[in-house]
Amino acid sequence: xxNLQTYTTDVLVVGGGMAGCFxxxxxxxxxxxxILVDKGYVSSSGQTPFAGTLxxxxxxKDDRQETINYVRKTGDYVVNVxxxxxxxxxxxxxxLQMKSYGVPFAKGADGQDRRMKEDGxxxxxxxxxxxxxxLRKKVLETGATxxxxxxxxxxxxxxxxxxxxxxxxxxxxxPVVIKAKKVILCTGASAFKPPSWPVSNLTGDGDMMAYxxxxxxxxxxxxxxxxxxxxxxxxxxxxxxxxxxGPPPERPPHGDRPPMGHPPNGDKPPMGHPPHGDRPPxxxxxxxxxxxxxxxxxxxxxxxxxxxEFEIHKGNGPMVLPKGxxxxxAGGELVSCASSGMSTHKAEGILPMGxxxxxxxxxxxxxxxxxxxxxxxxxYATIGLAHMGSAVTGKIAGENASQTAKTSAHKQVxxxxxxxxxxxxxxxxxxxxxxxxxxxxxxxxNLTMPYFNLIIxxxxxxxxxLSQVRYLKTxxxxxxxxxxxxxxxxxxxxxxxxxxxxxxxxxSLERCESRGxxxxxxxxxRDEQNFSTWIxxxxxxxxxxxxxxxxxxxxxxxxxxxxxxxxxxx
Ligand SMILES: Cc1cc2nc3c(=O)[nH]c(=O)nc-3n(C[C@H](O)[C@H](O)[C@H](O)COP(=O)(O)OP(=O)(O)OC[C@H]3O[C@@H](n4cnc5c(N)ncnc54)[C@H](O)[C@@H]3O)c2cc1C
Numbered sequence: 001x002x003n004l005q006t007y008t009t010d011v012l013v014v015g016g017g018m019a020g021c022f023x024x025x026x027x028x029x030x031x032x033x034x035i036l037v038d039k040g041y042v043s044s045s046g047q048t049p050f051a052g053t054l055x056x057x058x059x060x061k062d063d064r065q066e067t068i069n070y071v072r073k074t075g076d077y078v079v080n081v082x083x084x085x086x087x088x089x090x091x092x093x094x095x096l097q098m099k100s101y102g103v104p105f106a107k108g109a110d111g112q113d114r115r116m117k118e119d120g121x122x123x124x125x126x127x128x129x130x131x132x133x134x135l136r137k138k139v140l141e142t143g144a145t146x147x148x149x150x151x152x153x154x155x156x157x158x159x160x161x162x163x164x165x166x167x168x169x170x171x172x173x174x175p176v177v178i179k180a181k182k183v184i185l186c187t188g189a190s191a192f193k194p195p196s197w198p199v200s201n202l203t204g205d206g207d208m209m210a211y212x213x214x215x216x217x218x219x220x221x222x223x224x225x226x227x228x229x230x231x232x233x234x235x236x237x238x239x240x241x242x243x244x245x246g247p248p249p250e251r252p253p254h255g256d257r258p259p260m261g262h263p264p265n266g267d268k269p270p271m272g273h274p275p276h277g278d279r280p281p282x283x284x285x286x287x288x289x290x291x292x293x294x295x296x297x298x299x300x301x302x303x304x305x306x307x308x309e310f311e312i313h314k315g316n317g318p319m320v321l322p323k324g325x326x327x328x329x330a331g332g333e334l335v336s337c338a339s340s341g342m343s344t345h346k347a348e349g350i351l352p353m354g355x356x357x358x359x360x361x362x363x364x365x366x367x368x369x370x371x372x373x374x375x376x377x378x379x380y381a382t383i384g385l386a387h388m389g390s391a392v393t394g395k396i397a398g399e400n401a402s403q404t405a406k407t408s409a410h411k412q413v414x415x416x417x418x419x420x421x422x423x424x425x426x427x428x429x430x431x432x433x434x435x436x437x438x439x440x441x442x443x444x445x446n447l448t449m450p451y452f453n454l455i456i457x458x459x460x461x462x463x464x465x466l467s468q469v470r471y472l473k474t475x476x477x478x479x480x481x482x483x484x485x486x487x488x489x490x491x492x493x494x495x496x497x498x499x500x501x502x503x504x505x506x507x508s509l510e511r512c513e514s515r516g517x518x519x520x521x522x523x524x525x526r527d528e529q530n531f532s533t534w535i536x537x538x539x540x541x542x543x544x545x546x547x548x549x550x551x552x553x554x555x556x557x558x559x560x561x562x563x564x565x566x567x568x569x570x
Contacts (some may be wrong), residue, residue: 009178011405012178013038013398016038016136016139018037020368023365025395027398030402032402034402035178036147037167039489043132054124054126070382071385075376076383078532079555080374083374087375094388105126158417163207164183166421185209187202187205190343191451192444192445197342207349207500216351217538218374218536222349222517345386369390392546435479437483444472448465448501457518458521477498512531
């Protein structure tokens with residue numbers, strides 16, 4: 001094979017966000033050889049560089065039961081309390097670890113790290129412009145190897161065990177083989193390349209690699225609810241390039257637009273800074289306006305807790321929907337999710353086996369947003385929990401994978417196995433003709449992103465998009481043509497996004513109730529009897545099998561317990 005790059009390591013970490021960095025450091029500190037590979041650049045890719053808060057639970061100052069009750073209530077009583085406890089228990093250690101690396105945290109008036117404590121939140125504020133680079137540096141200092149800009153595409157399986165991965169270099173599509181005793185997937189969340197939230201390279205690659213080799217995938221029916229309004233469907237106030245909040249640039253009316261081409265020399269603005277008076281005023285730019293069907297302005301400050309206003313806003317609950325759910329849709333309402341496709345942080349992902357971040361697949365671990373721990377259940381409960389959850393699970397996965405790697409040997413991989421995997425990977429490049437991956441992505445987005453498919457769900461519509469997504473999977477994706485390395489990566493990501501969409505729709509169809517961020521127009525109320533469960537999807541002999549996993553009764557809703565989200569008949 002031309003230009004083949006081959007590596008061998010004890011522990012391979014795929015994805016270099018918070019989870020991947022913590023995993024790599026933990027495994028390396030346990031004296032294992034470690035490679036950390038990322039399809040972007042470790043410290044600038046994934047969601048990690050955007051997170052501004054970290055949950056830190058202080059057992060001496062905080063009330064554990066109060067926090068658990070708050071998260072259970074907000075997560076609508078499908079929270080995995082074991083994972084929540086683990087995250088709380090190990091959060092202080094991860095925070096102190098970051099401090100020891102020199103990560104700066106925002107200070108309060110007393111000169112100490114500012115720690116917010118309200119409702120269920122106990123969060124500190126790391127400087128997110130600096131900490132990803134500090135983590136990268138620390139990973140390298142431990143002696144781990146970082147490989148940037150390599151997209152991992154498939155897990156190598158031998159005798160039903162993972163023994164490495166194959167991938168391609170992003171710039172040239174050169175083949176890469178990494179043999180490893182243990183693989184930890186830290187590939188982040190799964191979205192459909194939305195234009196308005198910085199998750200466009202998080203295309204569910206890890207989830208789908210694991211799914212293809214028989215792992216169960218959970219939590220896909222719960223929606224991340226950062227909204228976008230119908231007046232600006234692609235925008236939710238965050239400029240993905242600059243990372244600040246503010247309205248999108250106004251397009252001037254036609255008559256006012258400057259003529260095409262370069263302005264004549266005399267019209268060019270003078271060099272240097274504009275005089276003070278001409279600069280835009282300081283301070284936060286205004287947030288985009290969200291209104292409901294009655295034209296009232298709606299406060300979306302609580303959007304993470306499902307402050308979604310669809311048809312009727314009565315101001316008496318975070319979410320009030322008429323039975324049956326239908327009503328007028330007017331300009332300015334939420335029409336989609338900024339993070340389209342992504343599920344509630346820590347809900348979606350590979351189903352963990354036990355509490356050591358192992359999965360059903362031998363030698364395969366997962367952590368961070370690609371591990372479906374259900375730490376915050378059906379709705380995102382409190383700030384900082386997602387990011388700290390990634391640090392904690394990354395650390396646990398690194399510790400356990402390295403511990404087991406010490407007592408295991410590398411498996412021999414048959415040449416045929418590798419050749420077959422690369423034949424499949426390069427098929428879009430070798431095809432004489434076919435569909436453009438961009439066109440297929442557009443089709444997928446048009447099917448999955450509108451609010452009436454993504455947020456307000458109903459059986460007929462779900463079945464209709466399912467049949468089209470399945471057609472994409474069986475008849476369109478296999479005919480995608482890639483003209484260059486960039487398109488090959490897009491083609492491979494598209495295949496993953498389409499499979500992810502299929503699972504998302506099937507999980508949504510299976511949950512015949514409304515709970516947290518999952519709303520079914522045809523089942524507008526909770527059904528504790530049948531759906532105090534987690535749902536997972538698994539592929540057996542090419543067919544999807546859906547399972548329900550009952551929640552331990554003391555974690556489920558008990559008669560008389562408060563509700564965060566109301567589904568009322570009006
Ligand atoms: C704007 C924004 C603000 C946020 N604010 C907060 C906050 O204040 N508090 C909080 O707790 N959480 C916040 N979050 C969520 C939080 O950032 C994430 O939950 C967390 O960073 C996830 O870390 P991770 O390591 O699991 O995944 P990520 O940081 O997403 O890293 C995944 C990595 O995997 C790589 N990858 C993916 N596929 C492949 C592949 N096939 N091959 C190789 N590499 C691959 C990606 O390039 C990426 O670098 C925010 C998210 C966003 C987008």
